[in-house]
Amino acid sequence: MGERFPLKARDHVGTPALKRRFNEAHFEEAAPRYDFAVKAMSLCRDASWKRALVAALPDLPAPACLDLACGTGDVAFLLGARYPRGTVVGVDLVTGMLRLAEGRNRYPNVRFEAGDLCALPFPDASADVVTGSYALRNAPDLRTALAEVRRVMKAGGAAAFLDFSRPEHPLLQRVQYILLRGWCGLWGTILHGTPEVHGYVAESLNGFPDRRRFADILRQEGFSIVASRRFFLGITELLVLRGRGTPPNREGV
Numbered sequence: 001m002g003e004r005f006p007l008k009a010r011d012h013v014g015t016p017a018l019k020r021r022f023n024e025a026h027f028e029e030a031a032p033r034y035d036f037a038v039k040a041m042s043l044c045r046d047a048s049w050k051r052a053l054v055a056a057l058p059d060l061p062a063p064a065c066l067d068l069a070c071g072t073g074d075v076a077f078l079l080g081a082r083y084p085r086g087t088v089v090g091v092d093l094v095t096g097m098l099r100l101a102e103g104r105n106r107y108p109n110v111r112f113e114a115g116d117l118c119a120l121p122f123p124d125a126s127a128d129v130v131t132g133s134y135a136l137r138n139a140p141d142l143r144t145a146l147a148e149v150r151r152v153m154k155a156g157g158a159a160a161f162l163d164f165s166r167p168e169h170p171l172l173q174r175v176q177y178i179l180l181r182g183w184c185g186l187w188g189t190i191l192h193g194t195p196e197v198h199g200y201v202a203e204s205l206n207g208f209p210d211r212r213r214f215a216d217i218l219r220q221e222g223f224s225i226v227a228s229r230r231f232f233l234g235i236t237e238l239l240v241l242r243g244r245g246t247p248p249n250r251e252g253v
């Protein structure tokens with residue numbers, strides 16, 4: 001282990017620029033032990049949630065799929081297997097994550113590319129399917145990221161997002177914060193010598209809308225929620241979405 005990770009999660013979620021910078025450093029630090037950490041933090045449930053995400057997508061013959069904030073590639077590989085005649089691009093901000101994903105890749109129809117959730121390196125209306133697990137919560141700006149998802153999705157395209165879900169009641173929000181800060185921070189301490197790694201989950205949720213507000217924002221940004229499924233007493237939630245009509249500000253599509 002090198003020098004201890006120096007940044008404090010809570011000081012870096014206030015503005016898009018700070019959050020982006022924190023995430024880049026945080027996930028670069030987390031990358032080498034990320035797969036183990038996610039298994040541990042989710043009590044080995046994470047893989048089944050990701051399988052549920054991909055299983056909830058529609059049957060399509062050869063879709064163009066994007067997996068956002070792909071990390072080490074779990075969901076991209078599940079998409080590659082689910083749609084063998086389709087194509088999958090996993091996108092992530094962090095080089096360490098992308099290198100690990102590329103090293104694990106055994107699918108000829110899956111590739112990885114660097115990119116930011118808020119400035120996706122893809123043309124308008126180019127994706128039939130967009131996915132993200134623990135993705136949108138990390139966006140420097142949620143509405144910009146959702147607008148990007150709508151921009152790259154074809155009309156009527158499908159999306160599915162899995163993430164921690166913030167309860168509506170302030171007391172439950174507090175309990176969730178304490179539990180996640182303690183539990184995820186513990187794994188940060190064990191694996192990286194500081195609770196700031198992975199303790200970030202709790203801080204990022206503090207700046208994230210609660211589940212009702214999140215659903216409102218999704219609708220405002222042009223999505224219909226076609227299914228939702230909650231796991232682990234609602235700590236995480238899978239949302240399956242459809243793009244409604246043509247996104248605003250798109251020309252000639």
Ligand SMILES: C[S@@+](CC[C@H](N)C(=O)[O-])C[C@H]1O[C@@H](n2cnc3c(N)ncnc32)[C@H](O)[C@@H]1O
Pocket residue numbers: 020023024027028038068069070071072073074075091092093094097115116117118132133134135138139140
């Ligand atoms: C909690 S991990 C999730 C990884 C993977 N989707 C999974 O479920 O295992 C969050 C991922 O978001 C990426 N990330 C953070 N900020 C990002 C941004 N602005 N644009 C793209 N990816 C970002 C991180 O590098 C990291 O790989």
